[in-house]
Amino acid sequence: MRDATGSAEPPLVRVRDLKMFFPVHTGVLRRHTGDVKAVDGVSFDIMEGETLGLVGESGCGKSTVGRALLRLCEITGGSVTIGGVDVATLSPAELRKARPLMQMVFQDPQASLNPRMTVAAIIGEPLDEHTTLSRDEKLARIYELMDAVGLNRRFASHYPHEFSGGQRQRIGIARALALNPKFIVCDEPIAALDVSIQAQVVNLLEDLQDRLGLTYLFISHDLSMVRHIADRVAVMYLGQIAELSPREALYAEPLHPYAKALLSAVPEPDPDREATRKRIILKGDVPSPANPPKGCNFCTRCPEAQERCHSTAPRLSEVAPGRFVACHRVTESAGATGATMANEHNQMGENE
């Protein structure tokens, strides 16, 4: 897949045909009777210094993609390359060495911080594991990190419960930064926070990116916040990418029917616009990923579905420069260029 900017540099993160199935065991003998296809053939690139937004509804597999990228769970198939290292095939010892490169900021700052450790111990833990710094050097680094995320040094010996949600998220960010990573997966970092605190954390993430040249995968269900922070946005539905487009293009004119419906469903704080906006109301619920529909996985709710959508699955193909869409109707109207890119994707063996 080509990147949107057209530069020749290789991407920092390259994901090809990522699959993550969770087996279902039933019966007395716990026989393997099926799989929950949480992520089913996802491919994308993230360039260095870029923020890729990953949006979708709960259960679409966006968090699983984030966890699989850092190999927090063993992936079922496909490849993940981060900074030239194929993360998917590393042995446990090699993986441990590669860990400082990639870090994660978790959704719930309450659950992801050990309540029995002080802030200094939490931020310093990655340093204990991966570096040979002396005590003093470690403390100096911890203070430096606390300054970087806007936490007062006085609180180094306090415990997580003494902090508010926004401050706890800052602790989580400081911990992720401890080893100078290049790539950070932010898994719904602001979902548990109040609106006025969300802006503080998002601004912090942006400042850190400017200063340290970080690359983010920003997973969120908040489409307006993703528009603010991401350079490119991937919309996921039922374990697959429905559309991957540059931010401006996607929000100005979404191409995939699901992306259209999703964007139209987001309420806007403007009564005049709300009164005139045309909303696409999707019928029904997301099908179970254990038993996805035949053909296009969106065909059961798609307002534009045709006959072939129920039989063949569309492939993610480039329909305009930098815009990738998995929809028969869109690729058809995009014409010849779409077809060639679709072929390239076939050769990459997507979806099969």
Next chain:
Amino acid sequence: MPDGAQAVLDVRGLETVFCTRGAEIHAVNKVSFHLKPGELLGVVGESGSGKSVTMMSLIGLLPSPPAEVRSGEVLLGGKDILKLSPTELRHVRGARVGFVFQDPMTSLNPVFTVGDQIMEPLRSHMRMSKAEARRRAAELLTLVGIPDADKRLKNYPHQFSGGMRQRVMIAMALACDPEVLIADEPTTALDVTIQAQIIELVKELRQKLGMAIVWITHDLGVVAGIADRVMVMYGGQVVEQAPVKELFGNPRHPYTRALLKAVPALSGERAGRLQVIEGQPPMLGSAPTSCPFRSRCTHAFDRCGKENPARRALDDKPLDHGHDVACHWNPEPADA
């Protein structure tokens, strides 16, 4: 709706305090509002602003102790329901005021079928026979857009998806044709496409049934789309109240203004940097003697520290009918 219409719900000077070991939390401080027939009032605020506690203390849903309603009147159809006996209050809760909670999973009983749970208020408040109640329950499920109602009545809550469960909750709240429906963050736990379904449903039900609704949310976008009037709460107080267009078009309280700017837009110009509200929400350890937003306010001056601003009308309409704000600061004409 004419201004003169009799309010279905009129709350005056409500004050709720939580008494814990050695400390008091003043969660709701002198909150007043009213609700006209058929009106939808949006209540906006962050967690801890007192919006849910206000609504729960209205109808005696808070456990006491620790909660204590210190003062105030809640007039439902002209009668103060805070003075009712527990039995009378129970009748008000089921039959005259419906309540939809945030999390449809924890507020439905997992060991009873959905049918049993919808029929319960019908049987106890409307004294319906089993067969009647079942017929009405099926009607209600159809009304809230659940297909195949007769069969679905026999299902348990876990057999429904999140959006469907919230529809069941709405059906339960509507069972006895309440005058007032209080919806406490009914779509917060749902995905945006499902949220859009529920909002459409409520809009439709309003037209059909014409009840008055209080919709509590922290999402300004949701309020913009459905509310007639909006009340903004902060630190247990009402800081601003106005018709929806007026509030979004001409916000006056510094908190409302900051809140509107802290949310990035989905369309139009993209802001370079989000405007933040520095600091943290207040602790409500004692009855307020100063403005609760003072420490985070960019316009604060000495008076804000000495005197808690009372709500004042910004137009010639009586308080609570037009646009009012609880703030000492007067914006310069250029700022306004």
